[in-house]
Amino acid sequence: MTEQDTRLTLTTAGSMAEIDPAAWDTLAGPGNPFLAHAFLDALEQSGSVSEQTGWLPRHLILSTATGRLVGAVPLYLKAHSWGEYVFDHSWARAYEQAGGAYYPKLQAAVPFTPVPGPRLLAGDGPDAPAIRRALADGLVAVAETLEVSGVHATFVADHDMPPLAMAGFMERHDVQFHWHNRGYGSFNDFLAGLAARKRKTIRKERQKVADSGLRFRALSGADITAEAWDAFHRFYHATVDRKWGEAYLTRDFFDRLGQMMAERVVLIMAYDGDRPVAGALNLIGDDALYGRNWGAVVDLPFLHFETCYYQAIDVAIERGLARVEAGAQGGHKLLRGYEPVTTRSAHWIADPRLARAVKGFLDQERAAVDAETEALADHLPFRRDDPA
Template sequence: MTDQDQRLTLTTAESMAEIAPEAWNALAGPDNPFPSHAFLHALETSGSVSERTGWLPRHLLLSTADGRLIGAVPLYLKAHSWGEYVFDQAWARAYEQAGGAYYPKLQAAVPFTPVPGPRLLAGNGPDAPAIRRTLAEGLAAVAGSLDVSGVHVTFLAPEDVAPLAMAGFMARHDVQFHWHNRGYGSFDDFLAALSARKRKMIRKEREKVRDSGLVFRALSGADITPAAWDAFHRFYRATVDRKWGEAYLTRSFFDRLGETMADRVVLIMAYDGDRPVAGALNLVGKDTLYGRNWGAVVDLPFLHFETCYYQAMEVAIDRGLARVEAGAQGGHKLLRGYEPVTTRSAHWLADPRLAHAVKDFLDRERAAVDAEAEALGEHLPFRRDQTSAE
């Protein structure tokens, strides 16, 4: 960076409304919908991200001397560890038993969204690597100024890994399951790539759902009516209630999503006649369909697999998308053609004693997770003459 560029200022913003959408989006890029200004703003304006849910925005902004925004991080002050999908509650308990205060902490993430993507937002210009390094160092500085126990950056893009490591962040690995479209012209082409036993299993699962009489439609853009959002919100609440979770996403969040990002939404809905009975919310990126939330008000065998996985594959094939990312956890996805992929997070802790203990744990955990991912890769359902993704 030039001498002039080095005269930079780090500040924090307490809402996306304080930040110009075009400036933020120029840094976040168009490929992944979740770090976009519209998505993060929808979370805030709908009350999904708020004091009520324990996510307080403290977005990190890096500006030049003339006020031009050149870097940013979606950042939140938190007093709990819910809604993150990278679990550190055991660290919190151990530290508090030793007399420390683990909360509040800072979380650099897209709330309630276990989707890998950029966190150190720097655009794609020649100065982007240097800006990411500055943002990584700035996160630790902001943690000191806010007197928090640490900073946790979750579901990183590959370009974020090195600058965070250089700034002293500790690496953590986990495994998700993503489906890869290898140029399939149809769902039957995908099935043909599977072993006979797995191909038969999936066909039977889909037949069970078809025999129920349900009809599926993939809605996008203006086809997503307020009535469709009403139905999907009911499904979402029903699923959360069954799992004893907390419904972070408010009804108005879905309205806001429909108003500002409908063309990037694929809402897969299942109908029993004219009555919607199940649905899955997906967002579209440059080359990926991202599955997010789902729900149903009926209990049918394999309905979850059909709505969330098989219908998503068909959308990806129809649109020529390279991948379907179906969210966190779920080893059952492996049997249905979703392959293990390593996801990454990075953690900085202010207390050197806690940091030493966590580093020792993470060193051992990473080795175990990487071994697990490799082992899972040996049990893919494809025929032996098919090539799996790395």
């Protein structure tokens, strides 16, 4: 940086529309589609993210004296803990029972998206480590200015953890299940590496769906029509309704996603004749396929596995992608070749009494999660003679 550039200013932005898209995307990098300016802006412009839904944008911006953007954090003022996938409801209850106000809080995250990635956006230049440290300190400064209970950075990239820890954040672990492509040329190549019983189970599951007569298409780019989005939005609502959840993503969000990022979308659709009956939304990164939402209007055994997991593996092999990240939770993924991976979040708590209690909880939880992850790895379905 020049001497003038070293004079940095920390501010917050009330929307992605206030931030230059090219400057933001340079900091975020191309690898993770959920950090793209277009994705975050689509959430806001569609009303999926707003004060009304409990996600008020307060993006952290680090700029030089000349106005050049050198660092950023996707940041939201939260009135609840929904849509985060890292659960702190028990912390909120305990603090409120003790007379504290847990909400509002700050959330450094991509809303409704349990995908690991950078949260301290600093690009890849030589100043990136120093910028990440300034952003971590900036999160605490903003929290103190707003007088919130704390800051929670979820699904954090590994290189973000040291500066967050130096700023006083506590580390939390969880586990996800990711499929890894070991140079497979086909789905059968993948199956060949599994134990015979597991291989047989997956073949039976896929055959059961095939026998139903459903056909599948992986739509991307211009192939994703408004009719396809209409159908997928119905599936999304059907699944949310069954799970007693809340459908945050509006129909307009899917239109905006299709307009701005269609080439990075893979919409896997299942058809009964010409009628779409199920679908799974995936986004493409530099080296991964990210599974996000799914839904169906028919009840068919193994349709979920086929649409979300097996079809995703087919796409990843075809496109030469290194892995499939299938979202949060789901131990059933293990027996289908998805391997346990540790995910991390970081938490700064303003009240030292609550911070001490949370630290004690996290120390015990990390040990339990790490032990569980190690134990799960011993139950992978791969052949014992497989060098993988």
